[in-house]
Amino acid sequence: MEPVSVKAILQSPHGVLFVKNPRGEWELPGGRPEAGEGLEAALAREVEEECGLTITSACYLDSQSCEIIPGRRVLLVFFRCEYTGHAMRLSEEHTDYRWVDLAGEQPTRLPDFYWQACSAAMNRTLAIPASPMQTLDYPLPTGECDRRRLQLMAAIYDPATTEFLLRHLPSEGRILEIGCGHGQIARWMAERSPKAKVLGLDSSPAQIAVAKASEGSANLDFRVGDITRWAEEHRFDLIVCRFVLLHLQERAAVLQSLLVLLGSTGTLVIEEPSLSSLFCVPRVPAFEQANAAILAYGRLHGLDYDCAAALWEMLAGLKVEIQEARFSQPTVWSEEHKQVVRLSFQAFSSRLVEAGVLEPAQVAQIVASLVRDYESPAVISSGLRTLQIAVTPRSGRS
Numbered sequence: 298m299e300p301v302s303v304k305a306i307l308q309s310p311h312g313v314l315f316v317k318n319p320r321g322e323w324e325l326p327g328g329r330p331e332a333g334e335g336l337e338a339a340l341a342r343e344v345e346e347e348c349g350l351t352i353t354s355a356c357y358l359d360s361q362s363c364e365i366i367p368g369r370r371v372l373l374v375f376f377r378c379e380y381t382g383h384a385m386r387l388s389e390e391h392t393d394y395r396w397v398d399l400a401g402e403q404p405t406r407l408p409d410f411y412w413q414a415c416s417a418a419m420n421r422t423l424a425i426p427a428s429p430m431q432t433l434d435y436p437l438p439t440g441e442c443d444r445r446r447l448q449l450m451a452a453i454y455d456p457a458t459t460e461f462l463l464r465h466l467p468s469e470g471r472i473l474e475i476g477c478g479h480g481q482i483a484r485w486m487a488e489r490s491p492k493a494k495v496l497g498l499d500s501s502p503a504q505i506a507v508a509k510a511s512e513g514s515a516n517l518d519f520r521v522g523d524i525t526r527w528a529e530e531h532r533f534d535l536i537v538c539r540f541v542l543l544h545l546q547e548r549a550a551v552l553q554s555l556l557v558l559l560g561s562t563g564t565l566v567i568e569e570p571s572l573s574s575l576f577c578v579p580r581v582p583a584f585e586q587a588n589a590a591i592l593a594y595g596r597l598h599g600l601d602y603d604c605a606a607a608l609w610e611m612l613a614g615l616k617v618e619i620q621e622a623r624f625s626q627p628t629v630w631s632e633e634h635k636q637v638v639r640l641s642f643q644a645f646s647s648r649l650v651e652a653g654v655l656e657p658a659q660v661a662q663i664v665a666s667l668v669r670d671y672e673s674p675a676v677i678s679s680g681l682r683t684l685q686i687a688v689t690p691r692s693g694r695s
């Protein structure tokens with residue numbers, strides 16, 4: 298496992314900021330995250346320490362394994378940063394600084410990997426707005442091996458979800474659940490509205506296989522389909538989407554396509570979480586580290602898993618009427634339900650290690666502490682705070 302170093306690309310009208318290290322080479326400001334520290338926090342701390350500049354926003358660009366000195370590779374994680382404070386204050390770690398114009402000559406002693414990575418990263422940022430709708434692959438295991446975790450999620454979150462849904466469930470017509478997972482919400486809707494036809498859609502064939510294997514009523518069907526590419530000529534009276542949009546990069550585009558799929562009087566019910574809303578009493582550092590690592594993984598891939606507020610703002614920009622909105626946050630206190638945190642973290646862990654967010658040893662320590670400390674009867678915890686929203690197209694019912 299290579300060490301990780303976060304690197305800031307800071308621009309001024311004169312170019313990109315480089316600092317000179319004791320080997321006499323130019324490098325980007327940044328450094329290694331400390332134990333338990335997120336990548337953005339490490340970036341902000343390093344830039345403040347090395348240059349006296351304050352990062353105000355950091356956008357992940359790219360990562361590359363580079364041979365920093367012969368025989369020593371480091372995974373460099375590049376962020377394009379906004380900053381304040383123009384008076385450079387170099388630390389003792391560096392002897393000089395320079396704003397380098399990427400359109401000009403490559404300075405001597407500025408390693409090729411920085412030069413190429415910076416140029417590629419800058420080109421890539423320019424290309425992002427023009428790229429078509431794209432999905433990151435879903436980061437969690439699917440199918441039978443995720444059954445236990447999804448069962449616990451259902452036990453914790455379904456009571457508030459179904460209570461909210463009940464007020465928006467049509468007694469007949471067509472109902473669609475996207476990202477239906479193992480299908481328990483779709484199954485519940487089919488039972489509650491026997492005259493309606495319910496379709497559960499999920500991009501994972503393994504999830505759909507599990508959903509189909511459970512008994513269901515005749516008005517229930519499951520199908521494999523990716524909502525970012527799905528075309529359907531029929532319209533739906535209710536579309537339900539829970540814990541799915543947080544995994545999608547193009548949420549606004551997906552929301553718009555869901556509105557197209559709604560009949561003029563249909564309702565869209567969305568429930569998505571705010572990942573940073575989790576807390577437990579007494580505090581367990583491993584619980585916070587597990588959540589911080591997952592949030593950092595999302596940010597590395599351009600996804601803010603803390604998506605409830607952003608969704609609310611997105612909906613405000615669409616032609617919809619809000620029929621009902623509320624926050625919901627369950628209490629997770631039983632030892633059994635608390636296992637969902639460990640199972641979710643373990644399900645994510647290979648991705649966290651691959652992305653360099655955590656070392657395997659850190660994963661093992663966090664898992665051990667979750668079992669020993671967080672799952673102990675002395676701890677009470679929140680579940681995720683979710684935002685539940687029911688909207689109708691603005692031209693529909695008022």
Ligand SMILES: C[S@@+](CC[C@H](N)C(=O)[O-])C[C@H]1O[C@@H](n2cnc3c(N)ncnc32)[C@H](O)[C@@H]1O
Pocket residue numbers: 432435439447450451475476477478479498499500501504522523524525538539540541544545
């Ligand atoms: C966290 S699970 C939630 C499952 C279910 N909605 C629930 O709340 O229990 C997210 C589900 O969304 C599915 N998914 C992810 N991206 C998708 C996409 N682009 N189209 C359809 N389903 C998707 C995943 O396969 C997974 O089953």
